């Protein structure tokens with residue numbers, strides 16, 4: 084009976100990110116990969132859209148529609164919206180199976196969260212329809228997703244750089260040996276670019292425009308040619324639309340101070356690591372993961388400053404959710420990495 088229940092209920096791995104939410108369905112793979120945004124009808128409190136359709140409404144919605152972003156720097160700040168979002172995702176996945184059976188879920192959580200914050204992840208998942216909730220620290224999930232040997236006695240240094248959080252961890256024997264967490268990631272670089280252009284050119288840029296700028300000409304290591312890009316925004320003095328040309332070196336000047344904080348944090352984490360494991364790190368290199376680790380020149384910059392080889396994960400945005408998936412698929416062997424449940 085238990086086995087039958089297991090078969091129908093299907094477990095889920097949930098990476099609730101500041102910018103993107105990804106869900107893995109056991110036996111199937113990644114079934115949801117979308118922005119962590121929810122559009123709510125404020126008259127009826129009903130969810131109208133989530134993910135990409137909600138993103139399209141950003142800045143364009145009528146007054147009775149609000150687009151919410153329920154996480155900040157990896158932490159749930161809007162419980163009601165986060166729960167609604169999870170519930171409708173779970174219902175969507177379950178509807179193609181059997182909605183009667185409540186799923187078991189594993190959620191990845193930041194390293195430095197309090198017991199109360201930990202409980203908030205469990206609570207919203209239970210209220211959203213989960214039967215049982217397990218938690219795992221995000222860098223460990225990402226390391227498993229990259230198929231690093233986390234259970235062995237070798238040190239693996241991983242820097243998971245997401246939208247709202249950077250987590251640096253040395254992992255060995257299924258646990259974290261040294262770590263550092265920063266409320267810095269892709270989102271802050273967008274803010275840096277907005278502020279830079281505002282100060283230099285009195286131009287106000289929109290969120291979508293800066294994201295495009297960052298991906299197209301964002302780089303932290305000088306390349307041979309200094310690419311340029313035309314960008315449109317609103318002149319803050321005249322209030323009228325204006326176009327300027329922005330170069331790769333402008334963007335670098337804007338974001339480099341925040342990026343350097345990540346490089347410093349990697350050095351500090353190495354300083355806190357026991358010598359035997361430092362030797363492993365020297366040999367194996369620093370492994371970058373998370374969507375924002377794709378920033379051009381980042382690996383080069385870290386390598387130049389820390390003088391240790393740097394490797395970028397394949398498909399870095401999904402390392403964490405793929406790790407959750409691997410834990411689900413091989414639960415008996417990998418359950419050692421799970422955090423103790425707060426309610427047991």
Ligand SMILES: Nc1ncnc2c1ncn2[C@@H]1O[C@H](COP(=O)(O)OP(=O)(O)OP(=O)(O)O)[C@@H](O)[C@H]1O
Nearest residue numbers: 100101102103245246247248269270374375377378
């Ligand atoms: N090619 C790229 N260059 C630079 N930044 C990128 C690139 N692709 C994605 N990003 C950035 O990566 C960030 C999203 O990464 P990711 O999906 O890992 O974040 P998240 O998991 O939602 O956030 P977090 O883990 O911090 O809670 C966004 O800020 C996005 O702008």
Ligand SMILES: [Mg+2]
Nearest residue numbers: 100245246403
């Ligand atoms: Mg993430």
